[in-house]
Amino acid sequence: MAIMRLGRVQLRVPNWEKSVHYYKNVIGLIETARDENHVYLKCWDEHDHHSVILEKADTAGLDHLAFKCETAEDLDIYERKLVDYGVAVERIPAGYRIAEGEILRFRVPTGQTVELYYEIDVVGNGLPLVNPDPWPDGLVGIAAPRLDHLLIAGDDVEGTTQLFQDVFDFHMAEKLIAPDGSYIATWLFTTNTPHDLAVIKGPDSKVHHIGFWIDDWSEVRKAADIMARNDVMIDAGPTRHGITRGLTIYFFDPSGNRNEVYTGGYMPYADSPTITWTTEDIGRGVFYFEGEVNDRFTTVFS
Ligand SMILES: [Fe+2]
Known part of the structure; x- marks a missing residue:
């Protein structure tokens, strides 16, 4: 496994002050740095300097997502593989952002900018590495321990899915197919969760x-309490997904980017068979308890 995990997302947040307050005090992320137009944040149980960057912007959305590789050489290996695959790549020297090393950047067929990196400053998770307690003092809000996954949209779901399978050896845990067999959505993994990255038909x-990880169903209930207390707009849940079997709440940040808290799900391996969902059972697949999907969930992207 050369790609270790989803390491970073950079989100555009037009509602700047409220969004920074929300990610720090409602999601419970820890600020590690800032410059004029960015705030760098980490989830408490992550050791690296940051996993979420908020960017002052006129519109909401995703600036880029980034995966952390296992070794520095992986950037060279993936650069060659991407070029052989016909994907244009760009090398960005260390220091482009605070605490980050060299970056390999490319664009996927659904239009998102993806970066690969190995080097990033390590700041620890607030616990000693010898005889630690289960969590540190001073956690606030939902206190999500780590970034878990994201769902990106675009027209060429096949193309992005195939690229992650062919170049990065991702596996497909589940897929939602149209009556003609084409992909409406795919759930892809390189770790042992049902999705590190999911791709869905939608605007490029x-x-x-x-999606932020939280530890169990009682943390989902507590997260809903915290959202209610802070006037967070809930999109759906608390509920369960048929797809991934995860437990979930969807909600919006003050800038209109959808967030999820997620837990549960099964543990897939490289040899696990891919599960198929068909459109007639999509309600149960997305929201297992309700058996139907609200319009906002299928039409609002950022
Ligand atoms: Fe999700």
Whole structure:
């Protein structure tokens, strides 16, 4: 496994002050740096300097997503593989952003900018590496321990899915297919969760949601309490997905980017068979308890 995990998302947030406050005090991310137009944040149980960057912008949306590789050489290996695959790549030297090393940047067929990196400053998770307690003091809000996954949209779901399978050896946990067999959505993984990245038919270059991990169903209930207390607009849930079997709430940040808190799900391996969902059972697939999907969930992207 050369790509270790989803390491970073950079979100555009027009509602700047409220959004920074929300990510720090409602989601419970920890600020590690800022410059004039960006705030760098990490989830408490991540060791790297940041996993979420907020960017002052006129419109909401995703600037880029980034995966962390296992070794520095992986950037060279993937550069060659991408070029052989016909994808244009760009190398960006270390120091382009705070605490980051060299970056390999490219665009996927659904339009999003993706970066690969190996080097990033390590700041720790607030716990000692010898005889630690289960969590540190001073956590606030939902206190999501880590970034989990994201769902990106675009027309060429096949193309982006195939690229992650062919170039990065991602596996497909589940797929939602149209009556003609084409992909409406795919759930792809390189770790042992049902999705590190999911791709859905929709407007190019957009993001449907970014998902934060929380530990269990009681944390989902607590997250809903915290959202209610902070007037967070809930989109759906708390509920369960048929797809991934995960437990979930969808909600919006003050700039209109959809977030999710997610837990549960099964543990897939490279040899796990791909599960197929068909359009007639999509309600149960997306929201298992309700058996139907609200319009906003299928039409709002950022
Ligand atoms: Fe999700």
